[in-house]
Amino acid sequence: MIVVMKPDATGAQIEHMRQHITSLGMTPQVITGQHQTVIAALGEERAGLTEALEPGEGVEKVLPIMAPYKRASSELKRERTVVKALGFEVGGKKVAVIAGPCSVESEEQIVSIARKLKELGATALRGGAFKPRTSPYSFQGHKEKGLQMLAAARAETGLAIVTEVMAPEHVPMVAEYADVLQIGARNMQNYQLLQAVGDSGKPTLLKRGMSATIDEFLLAAEYILDRGNPNVILCERGIRTYEEHTRFTLPLATVPYLNDKSHLPVVVDPSHGTGKAKLVAPMSKASVAAGADGLIIEVHEDPEHAASDGAQTITPAAFGQLMAQCRRIAEAVDRTM
Numbered sequence: 001m002i003v004v005m006k007p008d009a010t011g012a013q014i015e016h017m018r019q020h021i022t023s024l025g026m027t028p029q030v031i032t033g034q035h036q037t038v039i040a041a042l043g044e045e046r047a048g049l050t051e052a053l054e055p056g057e058g059v060e061k062v063l064p065i066m067a068p069y070k071r072a073s074s075e076l077k078r079e080r081t082v083v084k085a086l087g088f089e090v091g092g093k094k095v096a097v098i099a100g101p102c103s104v105e106s107e108e109q110i111v112s113i114a115r116k117l118k119e120l121g122a123t124a125l126r127g128g129a130f131k132p133r134t135s136p137y138s139f140q141g142h143k144e145k146g147l148q149m150l151a152a153a154r155a156e157t158g159l160a161i162v163t164e165v166m167a168p169e170h171v172p173m174v175a176e177y178a179d180v181l182q183i184g185a186r187n188m189q190n191y192q193l194l195q196a197v198g199d200s201g202k203p204t205l206l207k208r209g210m211s212a213t214i215d216e217f218l219l220a221a222e223y224i225l226d227r228g229n230p231n232v233i234l235c236e237r238g239i240r241t242y243e244e245h246t247r248f249t250l251p252l253a254t255v256p257y258l259n260d261k262s263h264l265p266v267v268v269d270p271s272h273g274t275g276k277a278k279l280v281a282p283m284s285k286a287s288v289a290a291g292a293d294g295l296i297i298e299v300h301e302d303p304e305h306a307a308s309d310g311a312q313t314i315t316p317a318a319f320g321q322l323m324a325q326c327r328r329i330a331e332a333v334d335r336t337m
Helices: 011-023 049-053 106-121 143-155 168-177 192-199 214-225 252-260 270-274 277-290 316-332
Strands: 002-005 027-034 039-040 060-065 082-087 086-090 094-100 125-126 161-166 181-182 204-207 233-238 266-268 294-298
Touching: 002 011, 011 027, 011 039, 011 049, 049 060, 086 094, 094 106, 094 316, 106 125, 106 143, 106 316, 143 161, 143 168, 143 214, 161 168, 168 181, 181 192, 192 204, 192 214, 204 214, 214 233, 214 252, 233 252, 252 266, 252 277, 252 316, 266 277, 270 277, 270 294, 277 294, 277 316, 294 316
Parallel strands: 094 125, 094 294, 125 161, 161 181, 181 204, 204 233, 233 266, 266 294
Antiparallel strands: 002 039, 002 060, 027 039, 082 086
């Protein structure tokens, strides 16, 4: 339920309703907007709740939250969430760009590419220290040494680090180095991991599972939000369909749909979403036009010899051209890059 307080509701009235919601066995969440305060009453809804809440002093109206995802829903919070980490910001007017190699291969490699990406306009650095791979024989990443290499790149450039965490027990270690914790598609419904990153309080980039519905995606975000961590970024990275012309199918209708149904920022991964380097630029432009708050792009100085995912990785030169094109698209939709 959502308790909408009157514009002139006093602090004492708001606090009284918060305590009243608690006494009814629900969890209150006070959201102070520019003109009005609303209090979410979260928990299992039951008959009689509206009648119990409506008479409260300062209450304007009580509304049900129709979506199964309560905290992630735009029914609860109309104002867009802006997630910040170091100098990185996503959800505001500026379209964020997270870029870097699929895997951290060496300190020299990651520092060199980070310098170039910052010059070209990237706002955060991506790179895998832990790599979940379909084959157990593929490169699995340098793990903590890889995290240390990312930290060296951040010290050199000031770029925030976005990197994947794969297991609940890894969260403290990865959180020590990373500015944004990434949960990959294969772990979207790893509920213990979702709760662990929620408990960490770190900004989290949650990738949509390759077979997940939008409701399942938002309910996964709900696990993180439910632990008191409001800093969740949704990432559309493509889903598995019967099509074979791309690695995955990148459904960009997801972007405006999520912008309508949720207050959380949305970024798009055109690298995984297509699996083809030549499609990264056009799908990046389309993503910005569709209303994406950010992009996450794989960039490597020598994609042909990349340790992983070379086929979907672009060069710094191609990234620079992409940024110039996307800036023009962003301007056309009243955004900046």
